[in-house]
């Protein structure tokens with residue numbers, strides 16, 4: 001288990017380098033396999049990586065399936081929709097040829113969609129390239145510190161996809177530890193001193209209280225001020 005920490009001179013360099021690494025890991029996988037999968041976070045941090053990645057020509061995007069780590073249970077055009085971010089920044093340009101598993105189904109409640117989404121995601125496991133984000137509170141995907149739902153989602157026998165109802169704003173849907181921990185390549189993108197401090201703190205805590213901790217085994221952390 002190795003945590004590699006890569007520090008970049010600025011966010012632009014981080015985005016260029018990380019996008020290149022993700023594209024090359026997907027391409028390498030496609031040399032020996034028919035298909036590859038890319039699982040990415042929403043939130044505010046990853047847009048610059050997506051902008052660069054979406055322009056990658058040397059990757060056969062038609063053999064790549066993309067899905068989110070997690071989604072807020074809102075319509076795809078809602079400002080808080082993670083899918084909205086993806087459609088605008090990743091699933092465009094060359095990457096528009098990728099297949100997309102949308103975690104928001106339009107069902108009234110995320111728990112009504114979780115089983116079907118688990119079936120939709122399962123054929124794309126293990127994830128070829130997993131990109132994670134982290135909040136200043138140490139949550140990753142929609143696994144939030146100290147909740148009973150996070151305890152269940154971190155269990156080895158958790159369903160692949162679970163509804164999350166214990167956070168403010170809107171309900172959510174999230175991939176769980178059994179789906180995320182088996183990824184072939186795992187990256188974490190963080191920017192700014194607060195997220196770096198959150199990551200350092202997480203390394204001293206139990207995963208239930210610092211969910212990102214559950215994914216800090218074989219991982220490359222990409223950080224810029």
Ligand SMILES: O=C1O[C@H](COP(=O)(O)O)[C@@H](O)[C@H](O)[C@H]1O
Pocket residue numbers: 040041042043044045046069070071072082132133134135136139140141142
């Ligand atoms: O709510 C979420 O937050 C995390 C971190 O987002 P950021 O805005 O601090 O970059 C994100 O990784 C997750 O996918 C998202 O749903």
